[in-house]
Amino acid sequence: MGRDKLFSYEIIAECPHTGARAGKFYTTHGVIEMPCFMPVGTQATVKAMAPFELEALGARIILGNAYHLYLRPGVDVIEKAGGLHAFMGWDRAILTDSGGFQVFSLASLRRVSDEGVEFQSHLDGSKHFLTPALVMAIEEAIGSDIAMCFDECTTYPITEEGAKEATLRTIKWAGLCKKAHSRRDQALFGIVQGSVFLSLREYCCHALVDMDFPGYAIGGLAVGEPKALMHEVLELLNKFLPKTKPRYLMGVGHPLDMVEGIARGVDMFDCVLPTRNARNGSVLTSMGKLNVRKKELKEDFSPLDPNCSCYVCRNFSRAYIRHLHKAGEILASRLCTWHNLHFMLDLARKARRAIIDGTFPDLLEHCREVFGDEAD
Amino acid sequence: MGRDKLFSYEIIAECPHTGARAGKFYTTHGVIEMPCFMPVGTQATVKAMAPFELEALGARIILGNAYHLYLRPGVDVIEKAGGLHAFMGWDRAILTDSGGFQVFSLASLRRVSDEGVEFQSHLDGSKHFLTPALVMAIEEAIGSDIAMCFDECTTYPITEEGAKEATLRTIKWAGLCKKAHSRRDQALFGIVQGSVFLSLREYCCHALVDMDFPGYAIGGLAVGEPKALMHEVLELLNKFLPKTKPRYLMGVGHPLDMVEGIARGVDMFDCVLPTRNARNGSVLTSMGKLNVRKKELKEDFSPLDPNCSCYVCRNFSRAYIRHLHKAGEILASRLCTWHNLHFMLDLARKARRAIIDGTFPDLLEHCREVFGDEAD
Numbered sequence: 001m002g003r004d005k006l007f008s009y010e011i012i013a014e015c016p017h018t019g020a021r022a023g024k025f026y027t028t029h030g031v032i033e034m035p036c037f038m039p040v041g042t043q044a045t046v047k048a049m050a051p052f053e054l055e056a057l058g059a060r061i062i063l064g065n066a067y068h069l070y071l072r073p074g075v076d077v078i079e080k081a082g083g084l085h086a087f088m089g090w091d092r093a094i095l096t097d098s099g100g101f102q103v104f105s106l107a108s109l110r111r112v113s114d115e116g117v118e119f120q121s122h123l124d125g126s127k128h129f130l131t132p133a134l135v136m137a138i139e140e141a142i143g144s145d146i147a148m149c150f151d152e153c154t155t156y157p158i159t160e161e162g163a164k165e166a167t168l169r170t171i172k173w174a175g176l177c178k179k180a181h182s183r184r185d186q187a188l189f190g191i192v193q194g195s196v197f198l199s200l201r202e203y204c205c206h207a208l209v210d211m212d213f214p215g216y217a218i219g220g221l222a223v224g225e226p227k228a229l230m231h232e233v234l235e236l237l238n239k240f241l242p243k244t245k246p247r248y249l250m251g252v253g254h255p256l257d258m259v260e261g262i263a264r265g266v267d268m269f270d271c272v273l274p275t276r277n278a279r280n281g282s283v284l285t286s287m288g289k290l291n292v293r294k295k296e297l298k299e300d301f302s303p304l305d306p307n308c309s310c311y312v313c314r315n316f317s318r319a320y321i322r323h324l325h326k327a328g329e330i331l332a333s334r335l336c337t338w339h340n341l342h343f344m345l346d347l348a349r350k351a352r353r354a355i356i357d358g359t360f361p362d363l364l365e366h367c368r369e370v371f372g373d374e375a376d
Numbered sequence: 377m378g379r380d381k382l383f384s385y386e387i388i389a390e391c392p393h394t395g396a397r398a399g400k401f402y403t404t405h406g407v408i409e410m411p412c413f414m415p416v417g418t419q420a421t422v423k424a425m426a427p428f429e430l431e432a433l434g435a436r437i438i439l440g441n442a443y444h445l446y447l448r449p450g451v452d453v454i455e456k457a458g459g460l461h462a463f464m465g466w467d468r469a470i471l472t473d474s475g476g477f478q479v480f481s482l483a484s485l486r487r488v489s490d491e492g493v494e495f496q497s498h499l500d501g502s503k504h505f506l507t508p509a510l511v512m513a514i515e516e517a518i519g520s521d522i523a524m525c526f527d528e529c530t531t532y533p534i535t536e537e538g539a540k541e542a543t544l545r546t547i548k549w550a551g552l553c554k555k556a557h558s559r560r561d562q563a564l565f566g567i568v569q570g571s572v573f574l575s576l577r578e579y580c581c582h583a584l585v586d587m588d589f590p591g592y593a594i595g596g597l598a599v600g601e602p603k604a605l606m607h608e609v610l611e612l613l614n615k616f617l618p619k620t621k622p623r624y625l626m627g628v629g630h631p632l633d634m635v636e637g638i639a640r641g642v643d644m645f646d647c648v649l650p651t652r653n654a655r656n657g658s659v660l661t662s663m664g665k666l667n668v669r670k671k672e673l674k675e676d677f678s679p680l681d682p683n684c685s686c687y688v689c690r691n692f693s694r695a696y697i698r699h700l701h702k703a704g705e706i707l708a709s710r711l712c713t714w715h716n717l718h719f720m721l722d723l724a725r726k727a728r729r730a731i732i733d734g735t736f737p738d739l740l741e742h743c744r745e746v747f748g749d750e751a752d
Contacts, residue, residue, distance in 0.1 A: 324421060
C-alpha cells in the first residue's frame with residue numbers, strides 16, 4: 001500500500017438506520033476490514049491456538065498486552081527477538097493494550113500519581129513504576145501496529161469525583177504518550193474514559209480529539225454497568241468521535257454487545273470471553289450458548305452448531321467434545337476455542353456484509369432474539 | 377488392497393548385521409510402513425494434538441486404550457458414534473491396548489482369577505469385572521484395526537513363581553480371546569509375557585505362536601528392568617517369533633530403546649514419554665534431550681533442534697517456547713508435543729530408510745552416542 005494510506009480509515013458503507021459502518025484500516029501488517037473482532041493474545045499467544053489456525057480463521061489483527069509482556073518474558077527478550085510479530089510467529093497486525101486496565105485490576109499495592117503508577121507484579125511481587133513515557137517505550141519495543149495510550153481505567157460503580165480524577169489523568173497521560181511516541185510504523189490510539197458520566201465522556205472525547213489520534217478507544221465499559229448505560233455512552237461518543245477514524249470498544253465481546261456496539265458506530269472489539277469460556281466448555285452457537293459438558297450431550301453426535309461450517313463443526317461431534325472436556329484433554333480447549341473464535345470473527349464479517357448489503361438492522365434484530373436473554 | 381493381503385506382513389529389507397527389518401503391514405485403514413512409532417491416544421485423543429496434525433506428521437497408526445475408553449466415555453457411546461475412528465475423527469489405523477496393563481497399574485482392589493479381573497475404576501471407584509471375552513467385545517465395539525489380547529502384566533522385579541503364574545494365565549486368556557474374537561476387519565495380536573525369565577518367555581512365545589496370531593506383542597518390558605535384560609529377552613524372542621509377522625514392543629519409546637529394539641527385530645513401538653515429557657518442557661533433539669524451561673534459553677532464538685525441519689522448528693524459537701512454558705500456556709504443550717512426535721516418527725522412518733539402504737548399523741551407533749548416557 002502507498003505510504004500515504006498508512007493508518008487511514010476508509011468508509012466503505014454506512015447503515016442508513018443505525019450508526020453502523022463498514023470500513024478499512026491500513027496498518028504496516030495489512031489492511032483490517034472493519035467491523036472486526038480481535039482475538040486476545042495476552043501473553044504472546046492466543047490461548048490454545050497456533051498462529052496458522054488464527055490465519056485460517058481469517059483473523060487480521062490480534063491483541064497483545066504491554067503489562068503482561070513487560071513482566072514476562074520482559075521487553076528486552078521481545079526486542080531482541082525482533083519484536084512481538086517475530087517472537088510469536090504472527091505476521092498480521094497486532095494491537096497492544098497499554099496495561100492500564102491490568103495495572104488497576106491485577107497488580108497490588110498501587111500508588112497512582114500524575115507521574116504514573118507504582119505497583120507490584122502479580123507474578124512475583126516485584127516493584128515497578130510505569131509512566132506514560134515508559135509505556136510508550138515498551139509498546140514501541142514490542143512493535144505492535146496499534147499501541148494504546150496509558151490510561152487510568154476505573155471500576156464500576158465509582159463516584160463522579162473519582163471518575164473525574166481518573167479522566168483528567170487519562171487526558172494528561174494521553175498528551176504525554178503522544179509526545180513520547182515516535183515510531184512512524186505504529187499508530188497510537190487515545191482512550192476515552194469517564195465511566196458512565198456523559199459530561200465526563202464528552203469532555204474526555206473532545207480533549208483527545210483535539211490531540212488528533214489516528215484512532216480512538218472507548219475504555220471503562222463492560223465493567224459491570226447496565227447495558228443501557230453502555231449504550232448511552234456509545235451513542236454520545238458516536239456523535240463526537242470523528243467519522244474518519246476507527247473506534248475500538250475495549251473488552252467487549254459478547255455477540256450481542258458487539259453487534260449493539262457496531263450499531264452505535266464502533267469498529268473494533270476484543271474480549272477474552274470467547275476463548276476463556278471455550279476452555280470451560282461454553283460455546284457460542286447460532287441458537288445461543290451451549291454448555292458442552294451437559295449430560296444430555298453424551299450421545300449427541302451432531303456438531304456444536306449445525307449451522308456452522310468451521311473445522312470443528314465439520315469434523316467433531318458434541319459427544320466427542322463433551323468426552324474431551326470430561327477427560328480434561330487439551331484438545332477440548334482447542335476445539336471449543338477454535339469454534340468460538342470462528343463464531344466471533346464470522347459474526348463481525350456478517351455484520352460488515354450486512355452493512356454493505358443494507359440488511360444490518362435485520363442482523364441486529366436477529367442477534368437480539370438469539371442472545372438477548374443471556375448474561376455474559 | 378486385495379482382501380488376501382489384509383493383516384499380512386511383507387518384508388522389504390533386512391539388515392545383514394543386526395536383526396533389523398523393514399516391512400509393510402496391511403490393515404483395513406491403510407498400509408503401515410515398519411518399523412513404526414505409534415503416538416499414544418489413550419482417551420480417544422493424542423494429548424494436545426488434532427487429527428490433521430498427526431496426519432501432517434505422517435503418523436499411520438495411533439494407539440487407543442480399551443480400559444480407559446470402557447470407563448469413559450463408555451463403549452456404548454463409541455459404538456453409537458460408529459466406532460473410535462468416527463468418534464475421534466481419525467481415518468488411519470488404530471491399535472487398542474486391551475487394558476491389561478492399566479488394570480494392573482491404575483485400578484485398585486483387584487481380584488485376579490483365571491476367569492478375569494475384578495477391579496475398581498480409578499475414576500469413580502465403580503466395580504467392574506473384565507474377562508477375556510468381555511475385553512474382546514469392547515475392542516470389537518471400539519473397532520480398532522489391531523486389538524490386543526487381554527493379558528496379565530507383571531511389575532518388575534517379580535519372583536519367577538509370580539511371573540510363571542501370570543504367564544500361564546496370559547496364555548490361557550490368549551486362547552479365550554482368540555476364541556471370542558470374531559471381527560474379520562480387526563487383527564488380534566498375542567502378547568508374550570514372562571518378565572525377565574528367558575525360559576518363561578520362550579515357553580509363552582511358543583504357546584502363542586502355536587495359536588497363530590497375525591502379530592505378536594512383547595509385554596512386561598520397560599517396567600524398570602536393566603536394559604541388558606530387556607535386550608536379552610528381545611534377542612531370544614527374535615529367534616522364536618515368526619519372521620513373517622509383525623512384532624510390537626509395548627510401551628517402549630525412548631529413542632535409543634526404539635532403535636535397539638529395531639536392531640533386535642522389533643517393528644512397532646509406542647510410548648507416552650514423548651508426549652508426556654513434551655508437556656513438561658523436555659524435548660528430543662539430534663543432540664540429545666533439552667529442557668526448554670532452562671534459564672539459559674531465555675534469549676536463545678534458535679529452534680528447538682537446528683537439524684530439525686518440523687513445523688515447530690521452522691517457526692518458533694527456544695526463547696518463545698520457554699516463555700510459553702513459564703506462562704503455563706497450552707501452546708507450550710502443543711509445540712513440544714508436535715516436535716517430539718515428529719522426532720520419534722522421523723527416527724522410525726530414518727531407521728526404515730537405513731535398513732533399506734544398508735546403513736542401519738551406523739544409525740544405531742549414532743543413537744548410542746547421542747542418547748546412550750540418558751535415563752528415561
